Amino acid sequence: MTINRRTILAAAPAVALTAGAPAMAQQASTAAPQASGAGQAPGFYRYKVGDIEVTAIHDGFASRPLEGFVRNAELGDVQKAMQERFLPTETLPIPFTTLVLRSGGRTTLIDTGNGDMAPPTAGRWMANFRAAGFDPANVDTVVISHFHGDHINGMRTKDGNAVFPKAEVMVPSAEWAFWMSDERMSQAPEAMRGAFQGVRRVFAPIAKDVKQYEAGREVVPGVTAVAAPGHTPGHTAFAIQSGNGRLMVMSDTTNHPALFVRNPDWSAVFDMNADEARATRRRMLEMAASERMQVSFYHAPFPATGHIAKSGSSYEFVPVQWSVAL
Template sequence: MSFTKREFLYRSMAAPLSLALPRFAQAQITLGPATLTTVSDGSLVLPGSFIFEPMPEADLDTILRDFNLSKDRLTPECNLALFRDGTRNVLFDVGSGPDFMPSAGTLVNSLDRLGMTPEDITHVVFTHAHPDHIWGLLDAFDDPLFYNATYMMGRGEWDYWWNPETVNTIGDARAAFAVGAKRRMQAIEDAVVLFEDGQEILPGILALSTPGHTPGHMAFEIRHGATAALVLGDAIGNHHVAFQRPNWESGSDQDMALAAKTRGMLFDRIMADDLAVVGFHLPNGGIGRVDRFKDGFKFIEA
């Protein structure tokens, strides 16, 4: 059996990782004849202040104790949604790649455990262009990793990161985000498909504008008959404060007030339509349901 240079690279990337990296949970639900699975890209290591800084300290301490969380350090999972219907293999976001954090960038290995390679992905759909969602776009040759895929992004998100002024206005802490996003977007500039809020981007997959975390952030409702799931991206970014106090502003969001408003809208929609949810940073694979809890909500793992 012979391998191309690209195939050899993918196999070389996957094999050692399977022994060296922790095995994060994988979750799956069925939507008619299709499956919605999560594949792990590892985890992040974040200072607690990245999220918690604008929150009321006393109330926050109570929630953190309930969840046995540290105020100083968080290690959220990174769970990418993978929709397979027998014809299309649709991956939502592409993870961090090797250049963001050493604890992340395990997507190729996770696909390998499913018996898949990057060439099997037919569509890549971006929720937004933060590093842990788009920096995995390129391979070691600076070519698009998912080279058979159609790439899709909301027009507002594309325009924001493509704008040359973004790197100057996003703030010093996120300037590298803008540089990294633009470099990767340039690799797919001639091939990307842009879409709008409310558009059915693929059969059964509806785009939903969820701004705040980034200006053009998108979530996606995947529906088959009466059964549906919502791919959240980072619009609901954790299973603790984002659920119990969705109206609190979070330091992880670029427009904190708008993101809080978006969370409220999403929880209303989830509860009204009884939607399953897929959250990029939700625990144990990231798929589950939402229930009411006191004055907020709680995440029920699948």
């Protein structure tokens, strides 16, 4: 992936926020009392992919001003897309949903949420995780898709304690090479330094034990890493297969589907390489649609899973029908 000064500068302010910049950390102090999810039932949803049990864990949402969020579209066009989906036209509510996989007596996480670095409307992950019957002390493996803060901050508390003390941690090698590079950090604009520091806060204490994986590798049984660059240098999706069941974990291939599934050529402010992110998005959406493969998104409305339908030169996200049965 080509990451140059222009792409870094364009993404720097947004990446700083996703990495748990001081402003977001300050907001987190008000989030803790709300983390029980008061006002709603616990946010978890189970479904099966063959013999693998998947549990979606909701971590709440963050609101982002709509102006400037899509870098290559007029605000009026973005507002129209929001209005057509009965969403607010001034701010974008961005949901967060991670996955827990149970197979062969082992528990695997795909990403970890915001942790206690969350904005006030997020930080629900641990309460929902425990409500689903899980214990962080019993997590066997944590697989990370990329190093933005809303995906990694759940690994470590603000006080520096490991949340999953027994877990093996697996990360994309390209992400590690970029974000853990002292040279990259020294060359980064000031607005992006916090992102590099946030990555080090999470990973430096366990650096010698972190396992790096390459695209195409089966990271745990039934889960294969799929290269999906553009959003970040080593951004990774995951193909889950068990028996006749298949699920494509899209990670941040799109942000909110109301904008970026219907308009796959739009570029979110968080995408570090917009051209590559658009190409990845088109490729992944086309594959999911043509193969009628179930997908999960990190930033779709909960439970963040469904299918992709082709619609002319665009696509539509079709959520699953909620079921009480596995």
